[in-house]
Amino acid sequence: MVFLSLNYDLTHNLNDNLTIKNTAFVLLAIGGKYLTLPIIELKDVSFKYNQAERNALNQINLSINAGEWIAVIGPNGSGKSTLAKLMNGLQIPNQGQVLINQEELNHDTVWDVRRLIGMVFQNPDNQFVGATVEDDVAFGLENMGIEREEMIQRVHESLEQVRMLPHLKKEPARLSGGQKQRVAIASVLALKPGVIILDEATSMLDPLGRQELIEAIAELKQQYNLTVISITHDINEAAKADRIFVLKAGHLMYEGTPEEIFHYGEQLIDFGLDVPFAVQLMKELENRGVTVPEDYLSEEELLRWISTSYLTK
Ligand code: ADP
Ligand code: MG
Numbered sequence: 001m002v003f004l005s006l007n008y009d010l011t012h013n014l015n016d017n018l019t020i021k022n023t024a025f026v027l028l029a030i031g032g033k034y035l036t037l038p039i040i041e042l043k044d045v046s047f048k049y050n051q052a053e054r055n056a057l058n059q060i061n062l063s064i065n066a067g068e069w070i071a072v073i074g075p076n077g078s079g080k081s082t083l084a085k086l087m088n089g090l091q092i093p094n095q096g097q098v099l100i101n102q103e104e105l106n107h108d109t110v111w112d113v114r115r116l117i118g119m120v121f122q123n124p125d126n127q128f129v130g131a132t133v134e135d136d137v138a139f140g141l142e143n144m145g146i147e148r149e150e151m152i153q154r155v156h157e158s159l160e161q162v163r164m165l166p167h168l169k170k171e172p173a174r175l176s177g178g179q180k181q182r183v184a185i186a187s188v189l190a191l192k193p194g195v196i197i198l199d200e201a202t203s204m205l206d207p208l209g210r211q212e213l214i215e216a217i218a219e220l221k222q223q224y225n226l227t228v229i230s231i232t233h234d235i236n237e238a239a240k241a242d243r244i245f246v247l248k249a250g251h252l253m254y255e256g257t258p259e260e261i262f263h264y265g266e267q268l269i270d271f272g273l274d275v276p277f278a279v280q281l282m283k284e285l286e287n288r289g290v291t292v293p294e295d296y297l298s299e300e301e302l303l304r305w306i307s308t309s310y311l312t313k
Contacts, residue, residue: 037102039066039195039227040087040117045096047082056082058250059096066194067225069218071238071258074247075272080231083247084197087229088117115144118193120185120201127184128172133164136172137187144191158190159183161216177204182213189220195227202230202237214240235262235273239298246271263295278302285310 045060057079064070072080085091086098089110098105100113121127130136134155141151159165162182172180181204188196196217202210214237220226230237238244244261246254248271254261262268266283278299282292290310297305 036065036067038063038099039101040064040229041097041099041102042086043097043099045086045093045098047086047091047093047095049082055094055250057086057093060252062245062252062255064227064229066227067221068243069221069228069230069241071241071244072229072231072247073233073238073244073261073271073273074253075270077249078247078272079250080247081199084119084199084229084231087195087197088119089113090119115191116193117195117197118188118191119197119199120181120188122200122203125180127187128180131171132168133159133170133172133175133183134168136183137190140187140191154190154192158186161189161220162186162213163216178206178209181205182209185213185217192224193226195229198228198230198232200231200233202232202234210234210237233272233274235268235279236298238273259295265294 041063042060045057046055047057048055060083072083074080082091086093087100089098089105092098092106100109100116103109105113128136129139137155137158138151141154146154156165156168159168162185164179164182164186167175167179167183172183175183181201185196185198185201198217202213205213217226217228218240221228228241230241232238239258239262241258244254244256244258245252246261254264254271261271264271265279268279278297278301281302282297286292293305
């Protein structure tokens with residue numbers, strides 16, 4: 001009973017962050033075990049594009065809890081973007097079910113789902129509608145019927161969150177690629193979604209810009225219990241996740257914590273991740289007969305290992 005009324009609350013107050021936040025922490029006691037409610041579930045989902053010969057996704061089963069940070073990795077064409085589109089109803093599966101807050105995503109629920117799940121794509125140029133940065137971020141809020149005063153506040157707040165407030169009055173076309181992408185992300189954040197899907201959304205940013213943005217999103221996750229799904233080739237971004245999903249040719253091949261996934265070492269390249277310098281260096285050392293640690297090390301950790309263990313041997 002409690003379960004049902006919560007479910008009702010969530011789907012009818014999708015923009016009320018408080019409801020989402022509280023619900024995320026509601027624990028169900030089942031057989032003495034505590035479980036958090038999944039916010040997104042895929043059950044045996046397969047999908048084929050109309051003209052395609054093969055399925056873009058095959059029998060995907062996964063579950064994402066509210067407040068989790070999930071990284072999705074995999075080589076080009078492995079089905080990452082298709083997975084994202086299925087999660088917010090841009091595509092509907094040919095087989096299986098997508099459940100959002102325990103409710104099936106279908107033509108009737110898709111609009112509620114789009115309010116809950118914000119999506120940012122790789123190419124920011126296709127995402128602008130406003131004449132200025134300010135207008136652009138305000139656009140979605142206007143559509144939602146948000147009052148003017150709150151709208152202005154949300155526009156400022158979300159631009160501040162991505163450090164673009166000083167560019168408020170600029171034309172989007174005059175911004176750099178990285179700045180455009182920040183504005184695109186601000187436009188989604190302004191809608192206060194419960195889930196944000198970043199489909200290679202940080203790929204246009206330089207390493208520093210990328211790091212800054214990821215930190216800003218991590219802060220929001222902390223603050224609002226935002227669920228983050230980040231499709232990425234960047235190992236540092238993937239390392240921030242609670243769990244990583246690895247897609248290969250439309251199959252969910254592996255799932256695990258970054259530590260577990262990074263254990264695959266050299267295979268990470270096949271997983272579509274950019275080969276990090278530390279992994280390359282470890283490989284080179286190994287080729288030269290050095291016994292290196294088995295676990296993935298960040299650059300800093302590797303430097304520490306080299307200076308404390310390797311060089312002192
Ligand atoms: P990724 O994001 O991992 O690069 P996608 O999800 O874009 O992969 O694509 C998965 C598969 O579906 C690929 O084989 C791709 O060619 C195919 N595909 C993607 N979009 C379409 C489309 N609109 N029509 C037909 N096939 C598509
Ligand atoms: Mg893609």
